[in-house]
Structure formats: structure tokens, C-alpha cells
Amino acid sequence: MASTLEPKDVDRIATLARLTLTPDERLQFAxxxxxxxxxxxQIRQVDTTGIAxxxxxxxxxxxxxxxxxxTSLPNADALANAPDANREAGLxxxxxxxx
Amino acid sequence: xxxxxxxxxETALARIAATQPALxxxxxxxxxxxxxxxxxxxxxDAPEGPLHGLPLALKDNIVARGIPTTAGSKILExxxxxxxxxxxxxxxAAGAVIVGTTRCDEFAMGSSTDNCAYGPAHxxxxxxxxPGGSSGGSAAAVAASLVPIALGSDTGGSIRQPAxxxxxxxxxxxxxxxxxxxxxxxxxxxxxxxxxxxxxxEAAAVLEVISGHDARDSTSAQQPVPAFxxxxxxxxxxxxxGVPRHLITNDVDEDVRAAFEAALAVAQSLGAEVRDVELPxxxxxxxxxxxxxxxxASANLARYDGVRYGHRAAGATSLPDLYERSRHDxxxxxxxxxxxxxxxxxxxxxxxxxxxxxxxxxTLIARxxxxxxxxxxxxxxxxxxxxxxxxxxxxxxxxxxxxxxVYTVGANLAGLPGISVxxxxxxxxxxxxLQFIARPWDEATMLRTADAYEQATAWGERVPVAxxx
Numbered sequence: 404m405a406s407t408l409e410p411k412d413v414d415r416i417a418t419l420a421r422l423t424l425t426p427d428e429r430l431q432f433a434x435x436x437x438x439x440x441x442x443x444x445q446i447r448q449v450d451t452t453g454i455a456x457x458x459x460x461x462x463x464x465x466x467x468x469x470x471x472x473x474t475s476l477p478n479a480d481a482l483a484n485a486p487d488a489n490r491e492a493g494l495x496x497x498x499x500x501x502x
Numbered sequence: 503x504x505x506x507x508x509x510x511x512e513t514a515l516a517r518i519a520a521t522q523p524a525l526x527x528x529x530x531x532x533x534x535x536x537x538x539x540x541x542x543x544x545x546x547d548a549p550e551g552p553l554h555g556l557p558l559a560l561k562d563n564i565v566a567r568g569i570p571t572t573a574g575s576k577i578l579e580x581x582x583x584x585x586x587x588x589x590x591x592x593x594x595a596a597g598a599v600i601v602g603t604t605r606c607d608e609f610a611m612g613s614s615t616d617n618c619a620y621g622p623a624h625x626x627x628x629x630x631x632x633p634g635g636s637s638g639g640s641a642a643a644v645a646a647s648l649v650p651i652a653l654g655s656d657t658g659g660s661i662r663q664p665a666x667x668x669x670x671x672x673x674x675x676x677x678x679x680x681x682x683x684x685x686x687x688x689x690x691x692x693x694x695x696x697x698x699x700x701x702x703x704e705a706a707a708v709l710e711v712i713s714g715h716d717a718r719d720s721t722s723a724q725q726p727v728p729a730f731x732x733x734x735x736x737x738x739x740x741x742x743x744g745v746p747r748h749l750i751t752n753d754v755d756e757d758v759r760a761a762f763e764a765a766l767a768v769a770q771s772l773g774a775e776v777r778d779v780e781l782p783x784x785x786x787x788x789x790x791x792x793x794x795x796x797x798x799a800s801a802n803l804a805r806y807d808g809v810r811y812g813h814r815a816a817g818a819t820s821l822p823d824l825y826e827r828s829r830h831d832x833x834x835x836x837x838x839x840x841x842x843x844x845x846x847x848x849x850x851x852x853x854x855x856x857x858x859x860x861x862x863x864x865t866l867i868a869r870x871x872x873x874x875x876x877x878x879x880x881x882x883x884x885x886x887x888x889x890x891x892x893x894x895x896x897x898x899x900x901x902x903x904x905x906x907x908v909y910t911v912g913a914n915l916a917g918l919p920g921i922s923v924x925x926x927x928x929x930x931x932x933x934x935x936l937q938f939i940a941r942p943w944d945e946a947t948m949l950r951t952a953d954a955y956e957q958a959t960a961w962g963e964r965v966p967v968a969x970x971x
Contacts, residue, residue: 413842420800420845421807421822422838423830431835436843438901443789443856449863456861457868459691459721460677460917461942466720480584486814495809498821 408433408440507555511540511599514557517648518601526623527633527642529562531602532569539599551597552707558593559652561637562603563610563686564695566590569600573686574608574618574636577812577832587684588719589653589695589712596711604639604652608834609803610660610688612636613906616897617836624893625668626966627932631890634664640698641668645933645966651699651708655685657692658791659885659910662922665698666885666935669924669964671952672698673705676942677917678723680709681716689798690721692791692914700962702923702953706730709945725943733946734953738772741951743938744779744878749909754887761926761934762884768958769882774951779874779881783866784912790867791911792904793847793860799837800844806832839900868916875941880951883909885922885935909937919945923952924961933961 408416413433417424424432478493487496515533522528536557543555560566563573565583572578590600607617615622615638623639625631626646633642637654641664644652654661656674665672673696680695687693697708713727745766750759770776808814808828815827833841847856874881887908896903913920918939925936936955940948956962 408846416842416846416849419849420841421804421825421829422833422841423826424838428835428838432839432842435839435900436846439792439843439904442901442904443793443860446786446789446793446859446863447855449783449786449859449866451859451862451866454862454865456858457864457915458861460868460915461723466722468717476584481810483584484581484811486808486812497809498818498824500821 408436505544507543507599508537508540510555511536511557511601514601514649521646521648524624524629525626525642525646526621527604527639527646527648528559529572529574529603529605529620529639530570532600535568536599536601539594543597543599551595552711553593553651554597556598556651557601557649558598559602559604559640559643559649560590560600561640561652561654562606563655564589564653565684565686566600569603571603571686572620573610574606574620575832575834575837576619577806577829579813581811583684585684588681588716590684592712598651601649604637604643606639607636608837609686609799610636610655610657611799611836611840613659613663613903614891614893614896615639616894617834619834622893625890627669628890630892631932632667632893634667634886634890636660637672637698638664641665641670641672644668644670644698644700647965650704651697653695654698655693655695656914657688657795658914659907661696661698662885662910662920662935662937663906665922667890667933669933669962670698670700671702671705671924671962672696672922673709673945674913674920675709675713675945676919678721679725679919679943679945680712681719681722683716683718687802689795690802691798692795702921702949702956703731703734705921706734706949706953728946730946730949733950735950736954736957738769738774738951738954741774741880741947742878743769743774743776743951744874744881745776746779746781746784746881746883748780749784749883754884755889755928757928758884758887758889758934762936765925765936765955766882769951769955772954772958777878779878781870781874781912783863783870786863787867787911787915788904788908790860790863790915791907792843793856794864794915796840796844797848797857798844800841800848803837803841836900864915867912871912871916871918871939879940879947881939883937883939885909885937889928889930889932889934913939918942919948921948921952923956925959926961927964
């Protein structure tokens with residue numbers, strides 16, 4: 404299923420990725436992403452019947468730790484880089500979300 | 503005794519300032535912080551750590567309190583992390599003095615530093631050329647003798663390739679060897695921090711300091727840290743070097759191929775055994791890498807939304823609009839391309855065909871290495887199929903840029919340690935790198951082999967003439 408991305412597909416992906424694109428980017432990305440997709444098509448030739456997927460290298464053992472409370476980042480530090488915050492209340496500020 | 507370390511740090515700062523206009527190796531110079539730290543070390547009566555007083559640069563995607571970190575992106579302009587990366591804690595405890603951060607491709611996505619939003623770093627061997635990437639500023643800084651040590655991060659070759667292109671040593675440790683706490687995430691199953699230095703011995707010393715378990719990184723391994731420096735015996739008579747010759751195709755530059763063959767002959771003359779190995783799926787590495795790395799990146803970079811840190815666009819009319827505008831303004835073209843590709847391969851209807859399939863081929867690539875390591879101790883390859891190319895040359899052709907990673911992505915996909923050491927120069931006088939890849943956790947054999955090779959040659963002793971003043 405060699406897929407070719409049309410500019411409208413690029414728009415759909417951009418929406419999923421929360422990106423807005425300029426008209427130029429839209430056309431350029433369609434071309435460049437198609438180049439890359441054509442290149443990666445080659446992996447379809449590899450027989451992977453019954454082969455497990457690797458999501459992580461060397462991840463044989465899960466990382467367990469004791470459930471002990473510890474100090475986390477102080478509120479003021481967490482807010483220090485916020486573009487907009489109510490520092491007294493300790494809150495990030497965003498545009499109105501609900502009605 | 504008073505002021506000795508300060509004097510060393512002042513010398514480094516002066517060299518950085520003098521070379522910065524032409525070289526652009528640094529993103530931020532933390533002079534006051536470095537001098538305060540130097541003074542504290544000069545005053546201290548405490549025992550000296552293994553990196554006592556050594557000036558050190560961080561790639562601009564590793565955080566330290568009080569130093570701005572941008573990851574080469576406009577979206578993080580002005581960001582100052584409220585905490586230290588695990589490697590920063592360890593390096594400072596060992597006596598190192600952080601002098602600043604180095605230029606890199608935006609979010610470490612690139613092989614040239616062309617993708618840095620603040621402009622590229624330049625190669626000290628030829629200022630019109632790339633230092634490689636994404637840790638290009640780190641490699642340039644070490645090659646130009648601005649600092650003896652710089653840290654980089656390596657997701658698909660981003661330490662080893664710039665080391666190769668700048669004629670220095672670069673080490674990507676085994677996945678899980680070094681804590682990623684405080685490294686800005688690009689592709690979490692591939693990223694690993696490592697050192698760039700002038701010699702393998704220095705790299706081994708730094709690796710010894712930054713290695714070891716850290717509970718704050720859940721992929722950090724519970725593995726003992728060997729004495730890497732003590733392992734450098736110079737003796738490689740029992741080392742079996744595997745060469746996947748089927749991968750050294752006509753796409754490799756003639757000078758690189760010749761230097762690689764000459765390096766194998768040197769290793770053989772030192773008593774190492776050189777034999778052929780097969781890595782049947784390795785030539786699929788680039789395709790697998792660019793599917794997995796972009797998928798992971800698309801998830802990791804979702805956090806840059808203009809809410810908690812970084813750039814927030816003005817004039818948004820809703821929260822989703824705020825996200826989109828902030829990301830539109832803040833991210834550069836390559837980052838957008840990779841987020842788009844990663845989003846696509848994870849999206850409904852394409853996941854199995856692209857992402858899952860890539861993960862399965864990843865298994866086969868890792869198995870190929872495991873099989874090779876049944877008969878050899880290290881695998882040797884060129885680090886890069888070509889020497890430093892010109893800045894800007896590949897910007898319009900992302901796929902061509904991706905192909906530069908052909909020999910390095912395998913170690914990341916399989917989680918293996920890799921090193922690049924200088925092994926010669928092209929007819930144009932540009933450095934060439936030799937790569938060794940080893941079994942998981944066996945950096946010691948890899949470093950011993952690289953060090954013995956380095957001792958028998960003198961490639962790393964050359965310094966770029968333009969920077970020698």
C-alpha cells in the first residue's frame with residue numbers, strides 16, 4: 404500500500420499534530436514526506452512473520468521502586484518558565500476552556 | 503594554589519570568545535557561573551575529583567540550573583531549567599567546571615547543525631563546512647581546543663558523526679548506562695548522553711563519572727560501572743574485530759574507504775583478529791530509524807504547547823489555537839517535518855504498516871548484532887560514509903541528510919555502545935572517523951580497542967591550523 408500524501412492529507416496530519424502550516428510549507432512537506440515515505444517502503448520487503456516488536460532496547464527488567472514519598476519540584480520553580488501564570492495561586496493560566 | 507583553576511577557566515573563556523564569531527560552537531557562555539565555580543574549587547580543601555577543574559561544555563539540550571537551554575529551538579528561547587541534569591550533578595561532583603552550552607540541531611534533529619534555529623556551528627578544519635550533528639557545537643569546541651570535554655547526545659549518531667567530522671573522539675554508551683534525567687527528550691528509546699574529547703582515555707574518564715543507575719530515569723540500568731580507564735591496557739591481542747564488508751558500498755567516499763582499510767590493518771598489526779561478519783538487516787536501519795525516532799519525537803514534543811514553558815503565540819482565540827500558533831512560530835522546518843511523519847506513522851490505518859513493522863525489523867537488526875557478537879568482540883565500520891560536507895548543502899533534501907546516519911543508527915536501534923576515533927584525513931585535509939560497536943555493557947573492550955588503535959597512530963594529535971593560533 405504505497406501511500407502518497409496529498410496536500411489535504413498533510414493538512415489532516417498537521418491538525419493531529421497541532422501544527423499550522425503556511426501554504427508553502429504545506430506543498431513542500433507533501434513533497435518531502437512523500438520522498439521519505441517512498442524510501443521507508445523498503446521495510447515491507449523484510450519478512451517479519453512471528454517477529455516480536457522491539458519498543459525498547461535491553462528492556463528485559465521493568466523498573467520497580469519503593470513507593471516512598473519524596474520532594475518534587477517546588478511550585479514556584481515549576482511556574483518559573485510559564486508564559487502566563489497566577490503565581491500567588493500557583494496556577495498556569497490559559498485561555499478559557501469551558502463555555 | 504590560589505587561582506589555578508580560575509586561570510584555566512579564564513583561558514577557556516578567552517578562547518571561546520575569540521573563536522565564537524567564526525566558529526559559533528557555543529550557544530550560551532556561562533562565564534560568571536564558571537568563574538564562581540572555579541573560585542570555589544580553588545578555595546576548597548576537599549579531595550580532588552577525577553575531573554578536577556576541567557572546563558566542560560554541555561550540548562544545548564542538557565539542562566543545568568542557572569544556564570539557559572534552548573535545544574536549538576526558538577520555542578525554548580529564554581528557558582532556564584529549575585534543576586540539574588543527572589550528568590551535571592555527577593560531573594560537578596567530580597570537579598568539572600561547566601563553561602556553557604554548545605550549538606546543536608533543533609531538538610537534536612539533524613546531522614549538520616544546519617537545523618539550529620540560532621544558526622549553525624562551523625567545522626574548525628574548514629569553516630565553510632559542517633561540524634556534523636546534531637552535537638556539532640560540542641565536536642567543534644573540542645576540536646578547536648576550546649574545552650577538553652563536551653557532552654553530546656546520540657539518538658542516531660549525533661555524538662559519533664560530529665566527532666568523526668571534527669577529528670575528535672565521541673562515545674555513545676550502552677542504552678541505559680547514563681541517566682537521561684535532564685536531557686530534553688527526542689526519541690526516548692534511542693537517546694543516550696555521552697562524551698566528546700580529544701582522546702579515548704579522556705572519554706573513558708568522563709564515562710566513568712557519568713555512568714551508573716539513577717532512579718529518576720526509569721530506563722537507567724542497574725549495572726555495575728567498570729573502571730573504564732583502568733581497562734585501557736593497550737593490549738588487543740585477544741580482540742576479534744568483525745567487519746560487515748557488505749555494508750561498505752560504493753556510496754562510501756574513496757578516502758573514507760581507504761582510511762578504514764588502513765585502520766583495520768593497524769588493528770591487525772597490533773594482534774587483533776579481523777574477520778568478516780554479516781549484519782543482513784543493517785541496510786534497513788535508516789528506514790527503521792526514521793519511522794521509530796519520528797514516532798517517538800511526535801509524542802515527546804507534544805509538551806511544547808505554550809502553556810508551561812517556552813514560546814506562547816499572541817492573538818490566539820482558543821486553547822487549541824494557542825497550541826497550534828505557538829508550535830507554528832516556535833518549531834523549525836525539520837522539527838515540523840519529523841513531528842508530521844511521526845504523527846502519520848502512528849495514526850489509525852498506518853500504525854501496523856509503518857510503526858509496528860519498523861519495530862519488528864528493529865528486532866531483526868538487534869538479533870543480527872547479537873549473532874555477530876557470538877564470534878567477534880567488536881564490530882568496526884566507518885562512522886560516516888563521507889567527511890564534512892558544506893553547510894547548507896543538504897538542507898533542501900532531508901532524505902539525503904538522513905542517509906549520512908547509515909553506519910550509526912544500528913547501535914541506537916540495538917542499544918549498543920559505539921565510539922568514533924580519528925583514523926585519517928581526506929585529500930582535502932578533512933578528518934575521517936573509525937567506529938567500533940560493542941556488546942551491551944562492554945564499553946571496556948570497545949574503549950580498549952579504540953585506545954590501542956589511537957596509541958598506534960597519531961591522527962587525533964593533529965589540530966586544525968586555523969584554530970591553532
